[in-house]
Amino acid sequence: MKKIEHIGIAVKDLAAANEIYAKLLQTESYKTGKVKSEGVETSFFKVGESKIELLAATSGDSPIAKFLEKRGEGVHHIAYEVDDIKAEMKRLKEEGFELISKRPKKGADNKLVAFLHPKSAAGVLVELCEEIRDEEQSLPIGDEVWEDL
Numbered sequence: 001m002k003k004i005e006h007i008g009i010a011v012k013d014l015a016a017a018n019e020i021y022a023k024l025l026q027t028e029s030y031k032t033g034k035v036k037s038e039g040v041e042t043s044f045f046k047v048g049e050s051k052i053e054l055l056a057a058t059s060g061d062s063p064i065a066k067f068l069e070k071r072g073e074g075v076h077h078i079a080y081e082v083d084d085i086k087a088e089m090k091r092l093k094e095e096g097f098e099l100i101s102k103r104p105k106k107g108a109d110n111k112l113v114a115f116l117h118p119k120s121a122a123g124v125l126v127e128l129c130e131e132i133r134d135e136e137q138s139l140p141i142g143d144e145v146w147e148d149l
């Protein structure tokens with residue numbers, strides 16, 4: 001793991017949360033957008049070498065909707081930047097971690113992403129992120145589509 005890439009926070013109202021975090025962090029969100037395959041709308045803030053990712057649900061069956069229903073607003077996941085997501089998924093699978101997604105998929109903020117089940121990581125949902133470096137990598141996998149608002 002290279003660094004904490006972002007901390008994902010589930011929120012009910014993205015505009016309201018954007019205002020709170022802009023004041024807290026003294027900086028504006030640098031990127032917003034939707035990830036259709038996850039049913040989320042995201043807003044990113046840079047904090048040093050990491051980021052805060054605010055996540056609101058755009059569909060009732062979104063993982064964020066289910067999380068909010070069950071737990072309310074709060075920290076949702078921790079994302080780590082890796083150099084080679086496929087190699088890292090293979091390593092972690094061999095180490096006994098449960099992979100939620102069998103293959104990397106296109107996530108937010110120009111990344112390939114994959115998730116580990118919280119029960120494998122002491123109750124914390126883990127996201128692995130690899131920067132999409134070339135067009136080849138960014139071929140849409142499944143129906144993930146990144147569309148800016």
Ligand SMILES: CC[C@H](C(=O)O)C(=O)SCCNC(=O)CCNC(=O)[C@H](O)C(C)(C)COP(=O)(O)OP(=O)(O)OC[C@H]1O[C@@H](n2cnc3c(N)ncnc32)[C@H](O)[C@@H]1OP(=O)(O)O
Nearest residue numbers: 008035038040063076077100107108113115118123124125
């Ligand atoms: C990809 C775009 C963007 C990016 O950064 O690029 C994102 O980050 S999108 C983020 C939203 N997408 C996801 O979270 C995908 C991965 N998540 C999942 O597949 C599910 O949410 C899953 C499998 C973690 C839980 O789904 P499930 O239907 O099993 O929900 P349950 O409520 O039944 O949960 C089972 C069990 O896990 C606990 N749980 C659920 N969510 C979390 C969480 N975020 N952190 C910690 N623990 C979590 C839940 O409490 C249940 O535990 P139990 O002890 O049985 O009550």
Ligand SMILES: [Co+2]
Nearest residue numbers: 008053079127
């Ligand atoms: Co994330």
